[in-house]
Amino acid sequence: MNSFENLGLSKAILEAISELGFETPTPIQEQAIPILLDGRSDFVGLAQTGTGKTAAFGLPLLELIEPQVKIPQALILSPTRELGIQIADDLKTFSKNILNLNVVNVYGGASIEEQIRKLKRGAHVIVATPGRLLDLIRRKAVNLSAVEYLILDEADEMLNMGFKEDIDAILSSTSEEKVTWLFSATMPAEVRRISKNYMTDPVEVTVGKANTTNKNIEHQYYMLNNRDRYNVLKRVVDFYPDIYGIIFCRTRKETQEVAELLMKDGYNADALHGDLTQVQRDRVMRNFKNKSLQLLVATDVAARGIDVDDLSHVIHYNLPDELEFYTHRSGRTARAGKKGISIALVTPREERKVKDLSRRLKADFEQVKIPVGKEVCERQLMNFMHRVNEVEVEEEEIAPFIDGINEELENLNREELIKRFVSLEFNRFWEYYKNADDLNLKSTTQRRNKKEGSNGEDRLFINIGKKDGIDVPRLLNLIHKQCGVRGKNVGRVDLKGVFSFFDVDNGFTDEIIKGFAGAVIGGRKIRIEVSGDRPSESGHRKGRSRGGERSRGDRGRGDRRDRGYRKDSSKDRRGKGDGKRNFDRKRKEA
Numbered sequence: 001m002n003s004f005e006n007l008g009l010s011k012a013i014l015e016a017i018s019e020l021g022f023e024t025p026t027p028i029q030e031q032a033i034p035i036l037l038d039g040r041s042d043f044v045g046l047a048q049t050g051t052g053k054t055a056a057f058g059l060p061l062l063e064l065i066e067p068q069v070k071i072p073q074a075l076i077l078s079p080t081r082e083l084g085i086q087i088a089d090d091l092k093t094f095s096k097n098i099l100n101l102n103v104v105n106v107y108g109g110a111s112i113e114e115q116i117r118k119l120k121r122g123a124h125v126i127v128a129t130p131g132r133l134l135d136l137i138r139r140k141a142v143n144l145s146a147v148e149y150l151i152l153d154e155a156d157e158m159l160n161m162g163f164k165e166d167i168d169a170i171l172s173s174t175s176e177e178k179v180t181w182l183f184s185a186t187m188p189a190e191v192r193r194i195s196k197n198y199m200t201d202p203v204e205v206t207v208g209k210a211n212t213t214n215k216n217i218e219h220q221y222y223m224l225n226n227r228d229r230y231n232v233l234k235r236v237v238d239f240y241p242d243i244y245g246i247i248f249c250r251t252r253k254e255t256q257e258v259a260e261l262l263m264k265d266g267y268n269a270d271a272l273h274g275d276l277t278q279v280q281r282d283r284v285m286r287n288f289k290n291k292s293l294q295l296l297v298a299t300d301v302a303a304r305g306i307d308v309d310d311l312s313h314v315i316h317y318n319l320p321d322e323l324e325f326y327t328h329r330s331g332r333t334a335r336a337g338k339k340g341i342s343i344a345l346v347t348p349r350e351e352r353k354v355k356d357l358s359r360r361l362k363a364d365f366e367q368v369k370i371p372v373g374k375e376v377c378e379r380q381l382m383n384f385m386h387r388v389n390e391v392e393v394e395e396e397e398i399a400p401f402i403d404g405i406n407e408e409l410e411n412l413n414r415e416e417l418i419k420r421f422v423s424l425e426f427n428r429f430w431e432y433y434k435n436a437d438d439l440n441l442k443s444t445t446q447r448r449n450k451k452e453g454s455n456g457e458d459r460l461f462i463n464i465g466k467k468d469g470i471d472v473p474r475l476l477n478l479i480h481k482q483c484g485v486r487g488k489n490v491g492r493v494d495l496k497g498v499f500s501f502f503d504v505d506n507g508f509t510d511e512i513i514k515g516f517a518g519a520v521i522g523g524r525k526i527r528i529e530v531s532g533d534r535p536s537e538s539g540h541r542k543g544r545s546r547g548g549e550r551s552r553g554d555r556g557r558g559d560r561r562d563r564g565y566r567k568d569s570s571k572d573r574r575g576k577g578d579g580k581r582n583f584d585r586k587r588k589e590a
């Protein structure tokens with residue numbers, strides 16, 4: 001194996017990276033650094049997420065900069081401020097032993113005057129987001145004519161964000177002589193186009209197979225009903241008490257909603273997306289990086305390229321449409337040779353996306369059972385036991401209280417004592433989970449059987465039928481409009497003259513009855529009730545009405561919201577605040 005010394009790096013840099021614990025170069029570093037040190041060719045480096053691409057371009061770049069020449073010699077463009085800050089911080093750390101080498105970071109949402117001042121003091125390397133840099137160019141606060149090295153990081157994302165024109169304008173103020181380097185974990189068509197449009201005969205280095213995911217990531221997926229998505233998320237989080245991860249959503253709105261629900265339910269979570277102010281984003285990122293925030297709910301853009309140590313999980317609340325997005329998302333875990341788990345929450349309809357990802361990324365995706373309540377309780381309990389085992393006892397501080405404690409507990413033997421201590425933790429979870437649904441979807445055959453038979457379904461009577469102009473699509477449409485229940489949850493429909501029957505997954509029965517309550521259709525007041533028996537055409541039936549004593553598993557009788565969100569998130573949890581408490585405690589113990 002090669003060493004950093006053999007790659008031609010200077011002592012100043014070798015010492016700095018050795019302090020960071022970089023012992024041997026990663027494959028992309030090993031291959032890229034000698035070529036880039038030569039400094040003469042355009043370059044495309046493709047390597048999986050978390051394999052040290054920043055140092056692969058950063059180290060040779062810093063070697064090539066001449067500190068005594070006080071003009072900007074290198075420009076690094078980054079799609080987001082967070083990534084820009086991260087790159088600039090890395091470069092500052094790598095170059096801390098090089099005298100008078102200035103890395104200046106400019107981005108939107110912060111004082112432009114302050115950035116102008118910093119640029120005036122002299123910048124050798126500028127790390128910038130495109131919008132702000134363009135602004136600075138227009139104000140003539142920066143001169144890029146002597147830039148010799150241009151680095152495009154996460155370039156496809158910059159194009160996705162609509163920065164193409166800005167980038168073109170920026171590049172037109174740089175010299176033709178510069179060399180351009182591009183690093184990426186994926187090679188979507190945009191990256192290809194960029195290398196064609198902005199580079200001349202680039203040297204291309206690919207480590208591993210292009211577009212494959214980091215092999216240290218374990219890919220899992222849970223199959224669920226769409227309406228259970230949030231409850232499954234909470235269950236996964238509860239099943240991994242020490243989880244430290246990012247939950248990816250598709251839109252800013254969904255990101256904010258999921259984060260708010262999690263916070264309301266007592267989890268240590270926060271949102272990161274483009275609708276937040278920079279101050280908010282900074283606070284969230286800082287808290288997440290220093291591990292006082294356990295769960296970051298983020299959009300693809302906001303978390304692109306983010307390097308946070310030791311993330312245990314990435315959760316795809318919804319799968320992204322693009323394969324590359326999946327790769328970048330899941331690559332937030334398993335960085336620098338560590339392991340991590342990527343979990344996708346998918347409905348049966350989305351399962352083909354998983355198959356497609358698996359085929360195209362050449363990675364196995366394992367379908368994992370959603371833990372049932374008892375399993376979550378067991379996990380939490382064992383985690384609590386582990387913490388008991390590991391906790392550092394503050395002998396001196398606790399000593400004054402020991403006599404009083406012993407007195408209070410003197411009637412309890414060891415076994416009793418253990419049970420009671422454990423119950424303090426266990427009861428909260430048990431209370432919450434004892435009646436929790438099994439959120440696993442039945443297999444396709446079971447689902448089919450369920451549709452055909454009466455198992456898990458109710459047969460509903462409704463007093464409208466063919467004579468009211470009702471056909472199957474109209475009835476399904478009506479149920480959806482009136483109650484929010486989709487046609488796929490409705491089984492067999494029997495249309496009669498002035499009434500009809502339809503089978504429905506009994507989890508939706510209340511919703512439907514409630515949805516039709518008080519409804520008037522075609523001038524007729526709608527009557528809907530659970531039918532006990534198959535009726536005769538005369539309409540005679542042994543029906544049970546709305547108040548009937550059907551068993552409905554642990555479904556509540558509230559509205560959809562109660563069912564989807566609140567039910568699995570009883571107020572008890574708030575007091576419990578388990579996520580934060582466990583996490584904080586763990587950190588203190590570590």
Ligand SMILES: Nc1ncnc2c1ncn2[C@@H]1O[C@H](COP(=O)(O)OP(=O)(O)OP(=O)(O)O)[C@@H](O)[C@H]1O
Nearest residue numbers: 022024025026049050051052053054185305307336
């Ligand atoms: N040679 C090395 N030895 C040990 N750790 C390293 C080495 N090189 C980089 N790292 C660490 O690996 C982590 C990932 O590096 P980096 O952020 O550059 O990955 P990346 O390839 O750019 O990932 P992404 O494609 O997701 O942006 C960082 O925390 C970095 O400090």
